[in-house]
Every structure is written in C-alpha cells, then in structure tokens.
Amino acid sequence: MTAITAADAPTQAPAAPRRSRRAREISGQAGWAVLGWVVGIAFFLPILWMVITAFKPESAAETWPPQFTFSPTLSQFRLVWDGMGPFIEHSAIATVGSTILVLVLALPAAYALSIRPVGKWRDSLFFFISTKMLPVVAAIGPLYVIALKAHLLDSLWLLIILYAAMNLPLAIWMIRSFMLEVPTEMLEAARLDGAGRFREITEVIMPVVSPGLVSTALICVIFAWNELFLALNLTVTNASTMPMFLISSVPQEGLYIAHLSAAATVASVPVIIVGWIAQRSLVRGLSMGAIK
Amino acid sequence: MAVLEDVTSPPAAGLRPRGVSRRDRWQRRLPLLPALVYTIVVTQVPFLVTLWYSFQSYFWNEPGGAHWTGVSNYKEVFTDPNFRSALWRSVTMTAIAVIVAMALGIALAVLLDKKFMGRGVVRTLIITPFLVMPAAAALIWAGPMLDPQFGLLNWLLEPFGVNHVAWLTTHAYGSVIVVMIWQWTPFMTLIVLAGLQGQAQDTLEAAKVDGANAWATFRELTLPHLRPYIELGILLGSIYLVTAFDQVRLMTNGGPGTETTTLPFYLYQKVNYAFDIGGAAAAGVVTVVLTIIVASFALRMFARVFQFEEAG
C-alpha cells in the first residue's frame, strides 16, 4: 500500500492556480476515505452478517446463495429471549460483582504504587503483571478439584473470585497510570492547605481520576463478560454464563444458524456498546496503562 | 505528569527520625496489601496445588483418589508426541497471528492517522472485532461465514474461482489463525495508532524541509519512533494469544485430527476427556515453566517499555 500522498508531486509551474492545490487536497483525502471505508466495512462484515442473519427465519439462513433480502422476523430473538434468562443473569452478576471487587482492591493498591508509593513498587508491579503471564489453562484441572472441595463448583462466587483475579493486574496498572496524571502541585497545594490523607483522596485525587475509573471498570466488564474457558470448565447450570448459552445454541442436529446468530448478537451487543463508549480508554486498558 | 517520589533512595544521613520512617513505611504498604494478598492466594495457591497434583496419579473417573507417583506424569508429558506437537502448534499459531496482526495493525494505524471524512466511524468499525465475544466470533465464523454450503465467504470468493470450500476441514489451521488475526488486529492498530499520534509534529515538518518524501519519513523517523509500541503490542498480543482457547474449541475442536490442537486445548482435553488430573497438572507445570522462561524475556522488555512511560 503506497503511503505517498498526492500532494507530494513536485510542481515547477510558476503561480499555479490555487484551485489545483485544493483539488489535489480533496482527491487525496477522497482516496484515503475510500480505502478507509472499504477496510472498515471489510472488518465489520462478519458482525454485520451476524446481525442480519439474526433477523432471518431459519429457512432463509442456510441458503445458497446467501440471501440479502428476506422478510425479517423477530422470532429468533424471541427464542433467545426465552432461553437466555438465567444465563444473562449469571453473566451480569459475575461481571458486575467481579468488577466491583476489582475496583475495591485496585484503587488502594494503585494509590500505594503511584501517589504514595511503597519502597518496592517496581517489584510489586512486576509481580502483578507476571500473574497475567501465567496461563490459567495450566491449572484448570487442579482448579476444578479445589473448587469442588471448597463447594464452590458451579457457583457465581467462584466466577467472581476468579474474574477479579484475572482483571486485577490490568486494573491496577490502568488506575495507577491515571493517578500518575494528578499534578504534584495540586497534591502539594492541598497538603499545604492542611488536607489530611482522606481529604487528599476525595477532593484532589478522585475528581481527576474518576473518568479513568469508569473506563477501567468498562474494560474489566468487557473481559469478564466475554470469558469462556473458566466458565466452561467450572460451571454447569447454576452459574453458567452467556458464552455457555451460545454454545448451547448449537444443537446436535437441525437448523440453527439464525438462532445462533440471534444468540451471538444478544450476547455481544452489550459489550460492543460498552467498548464503543470506552473507546478512548481502550488503548490504555489494552496496554495495561503503559500507553496513554 | 506526577513524579513518583523516589523512596528507594537512601535518606540523607541523620535527617529522617527512625520512628516515623517505620510507621510511614507500613502506612504506605497497607493499601497495597488487600490486592497483593488476594492475588497471591488466588493465583499462587492453585499453582501450588497443581504442582502437588503433578506428582500424583489422579484419574477423575477412577475410584481411589490421588496417590503418589513421583515423576511418571512428567515422563509421560515429555514423551507424549501430542504434547510436543500441541506446544509447537501454539508457538507457531501465536507467532503467525501476532506478526500478521501487527503488520496489518501498522497499516491500519497509518490509515487511521490520516484525516478523512468519517474517520471516527471507520475506527469504530475496525475495533469492533476485538469487542465481540470470542465465543460468538468463533461460532459466527464457523457457521454463517465459513460453512461450505451457505457460508458468506464462499459466496464472496466465488468470482475468484473458489467453489464451496470446506474451510474448517481443508484449511483448519489457516482458518483458526485468520479468526485470531481478525480479532486481534484492532488491538495492534490501537497501540500503534497511539504511538503515531504521539509523534511530534515539528519533527515531521523538519523532515519535510530536509527533503524526505512520505516513504522516507516513515522509514527513517516513524518506524524507529514506533518501535517501543510495536514491541509492546507484540509482547502483549503474544501473552493473550498463546492462551487463546475459544476459537479452537468452537471452530474445529482441535481437529481435524490434531491439526489445530493448541496447548490450552490439549490441557482441556486431558482434563475433560481423559479425566487425567495428574497428567494435566504435569503438563500445566511444564507449560508454566516454559512461560516463565519466555516471560522473563518479556518482563525485561516490559521494563524498557516502563522506562519510556516514565520519560513521558
């Protein structure tokens, strides 16, 4: 893909009309626009197709050639709606619960690693990151046994605990990076004004950091909601989440594509919307706070 | 940007009264403790238990529970060709997916850095694959997209001579990698884009005045500037992708045969089909050791990334 813009073409013609420069600018922009939109739609296409298929009756979903015009129906969604009750409830509880737990643990930890740091803050940070590097897949067998013995198997508490552990390093790094942006002068001024530890937190730090907390929470929600591996191995019915619901929409026999698409759409839409809202913080979350 | 107080440097002699220092140190540690203790308990305890079980022979479907068996599980792991091939497959699939996703990510980031109409919308479209539930993505690709009979891809590629290809049978390896790339390119794009947007404008202008055309500017200035971002993206992408499970389980179930069996899937099979807790534990321990070796390289790189974060 050539990165040379149209504006690079050298001109020697004296006093070329202003119009040609505008024209070159516009055509250059148009070129990028076309490329951009083509790429954007190409990436979005499978999702678009998923949503379209969700509105099809099964008969129209498994056809050749694939149908683009059909009479849309909400019957798939109705089926999904009927079936997903407990699953979506479990997902919501596990997601919100684990996110709250994460924030409660991560906020003070981030504080202790940025504004009023402990002696070995570098080591602590690396420890947290290293837990993310250890594959949870490795311990899944023993985890199952532990959960069983602790009577936590197939329970939402188990998911809350594990998801919180999964997201904690991320949250600590993210919130820490937000706290680092509190201007030292503000903290010093507050200290001079006689603010104690508590006031320092509520009146100086929280206002600056709040938007960051929201985006951290949203990132944690995304990862917790989408998680499959732990849910698959450690839950059965009492705590099964939306990813499990999706798997169950694939029956052994019979037509299922439209139904699956509807289930996939319903399962994915909440997080997609959350992600669109938290777009700006996505980078910070994904890079664990290394990039602003 | 707030400056971290450097508590690690020794205080000037005689300036800090001892009593305050100790109390101060514990006051600082207190907020960190809940998260620290929680993480240690929830992550290290399972690992220790895994270590324990790796020395046991423990089959879920056999009566009698676990009994000591020394290193026989490990012997099995090292001699099991399936383990080696699963390991190899994890490494290669991750490497290919990460490299291609990063290459695409750089290209897309350059695209998104240019101003054009609807740029924000295009960006939103591009990041959506990352947000889609991986399970949903896997199932949608497996069904409506790649199915030999009615899949959209076959229909799109028909004018190019493609005829009802059964992607998940004949090209399983590639298909799984494609889905991984599709889901992770947005991640790479966003990281590289952050790097691009952090480039100083006047440096680029100076290059213009110095006679560099767009390609020379990219090669000589932009790429070196992007290096830490690219490294970070590859590092994090590898960490996330090497444990990817959803795509394999839901698209190919490790098949056909063991063509797409990666390490996570291998472990999953050992637990759920072989009911071999001991064997899975041993394999898990080996995986963790290998990960630690790789991760220590990774952490060193992260330290460098960490440095550039402090430099602002």
Place this chain on the structure above:
Amino acid sequence: MAGVRYVGASRLYAKGAKPAVDMLDLDIKDGEFMVLVGPSGSGKTTALRMLAGLEPLDGGRIEIAGRDVSDVQPKDRDIAMVFQNYALYPSKTVAENMGFALKMQRVPKPERDRRVHEAARILDLDETLLDRKPKALSGGQRQRVAMGRAIVREPKVFLMDEPLSNLDAKLRVQTRSQIAELQRRLGVTTVYVTHDQVEAMTMGHRVAVLSGGRLQQCASPRELYDNPVNQFVAGFIGSPAMNLQTAPLTEGGARLAGAVVPLAPAVRVAADRDRLTEIVLGIRPEQMHLTDAGPSDTVPALGGSAPAAASVGASAGADPGSAVLLGDVVLVEELGADALLHVRLTDGGGSVVARAEGRKPPAPGQRVAFRVQSADVLAFNPATGARLAG
C-alpha cells in the same frame, strides 16, 4: 545567492475570518538578515512557514531568487529551517540529524561526513557529541545541532523560528551574538522570527514589525527607533516602551500634566487636516530629563540639555522648544547604571516611565519635574495610530 520576496502574500485559516497574514509585501535582499517581529498572533510565524512551504498561500506569491515558489514543495525550495523546539530526530544521532537532508539528497557518505564535521566546527560543537542522541544533550547543545542541521545544507535561505526562546537568559544573549556573527560570516539570506524586540534590534539588518497579520513598518533598527510610522511600532520598539499619552490640543500645542508641549508646525498642520481635537504624544523614557522641581524660571535643567529657562505650569517659558512636566514618583526601579522612575503626572496626565541617573534617584512620593524637548516628542492620530507629519 538569493533574495526573498513576499508579494501580496496572504493566509486565511477560515473563510470570513481575519487573515493570519494579510497582503504581506516584503523585499528581502540577498545576504540580508531580516527579522520578523511582533506580538503573538501577529502572523510572523505564519509568514515564515509560508516561506518554508509548510503553510499554503491563499493569495499573492512568494519568490526565492526571483523564482516563484508558491506551489513548490519545501524540499525543492533550497531552504533550511531552525524550529523553535529544534525538532531534532530523536532516534538518530547528532551526526545523523545533521546529515539527514544530505542523505535525502543522496550525497555520498564521505562528503556528508565532511560537511557535518565542518558545520560542527563552525558551531563549536564538540566532536564527541556527534554520536549521541538528542535526549543526551543540553538545551544549548540541541540548539546548536538544530543550527548545524541547517548550515550543513548550504541553502539559499535560512529560516529561524524563535530559536532562542527555549534558552535561559544568559545563554540567549551569548547565542544571539553567535548567530549574528555566523550569518555575517556565511552571508546567507536569513529570515528570523522573534517576539523579543531586543533580539530584533540587535540582530537584524532590517526589522519588519507585524501586527494582526499586517506589516506595520520595515526598516533598519535605527529608523524604527527614531521614526516609527505609527503608534504600534512606537510602542513596540524600545525598552522600556515609549510613553504614549492622549493630550488635548490647545493654542500652543498639546496640554499634558499642566504644561503645554509645543508641537512642530508640520504636526499642527497634519492635526488640523485630520480635524483632531486631541492627539497621542509619544515621549521615550530617556527623553524625559529630570529637572529641579521648583517653579523658578532660572533653575538649570539636570540631564544636560541646554535651554536657559523652562516653561513651568501654565506660564510660557523662555524656551519655546520644550516643556516641563510635573508628577509624583510612584515607584523607582534601580538598575545600577540608571534608574527607571514610574511617575504619575499631575493634572490627570496619566502614568509615565522616565529614565534617570542611577546614583541618587528621587524617592517614591517625591514631586519631580521633567523637561521634554518638542523635537523629541512624536505625535500620533488617536483614532488611526498613524504618525502625524514626522
């Protein structure tokens, strides 16, 4: 060798908005050091960037060495630029920074190295710095690398965008003279932008004063100081700034601080022609000479000017070419060699600054008298700011 011409050059950022640069006409001779000076927003940096090719022209044209370069890419204009924040390439060594443009021109390595070393020598850049990256350098060193990058190219025109503004005061004074001397030695046409009028006055062969996108006056520093063409230039050039006071016109001249300042006949004629009832008087602090404050006619004037008697208060004095202004000292700034007196003039005459001997300046609260020569006084139209007669 090259002269630079701006012919009616304009730059608009948005339709209907005020132009950033408005019909600029400037003729810069080959080898000249031209300073563009003005407050922020005056358009000086935009004008420089238009010359560089970093901003497009919305009207008029720009010529370098007689050739219209209005639509020519920066790299083809044969110019070199020193940026305000230096814009050094962070991933490259100092030597690579300086040689970058030559590399783009495909100059072979030995020739590149030679020219880089030569430029480093001219700028007094230590050889050991050549292999370092910019972030390992001090501010002053980085500034020299930025200059070196420009020199190495041996261009037709040097462009400099406030290159001294990021240096500390002492280094700034030092580097100022180095740049001026360098330019004299190399003889390359230089266009230099600054907001600091001291830099402008000390470095430029000619200075172009801009305000609000428009050229106010382009002349030698001496000419700008002695003969400002309008109120803006008068108040901008000179430190401390010229005192500008509105004064109503009377029979003998203009009334200020209870005295009547006589005006030259040409000024009166111009004022009458414009049907003015009041004018703005411009008196430089160094032209306000302290004189004994007594009402006596025979007290000699301090500060060396000659007239036998002064006109004090409302009485006409024996010296028709001067006036004595009375005021109270509010603040004294002692600078060592001299002192700056902040004085509130009587009769609602406003606040002025006067320069006095450093040894024993008057104290705050003291009443003082100043003699001003009408020949030193400038007059401006209060509405347009234009200089009257002059």
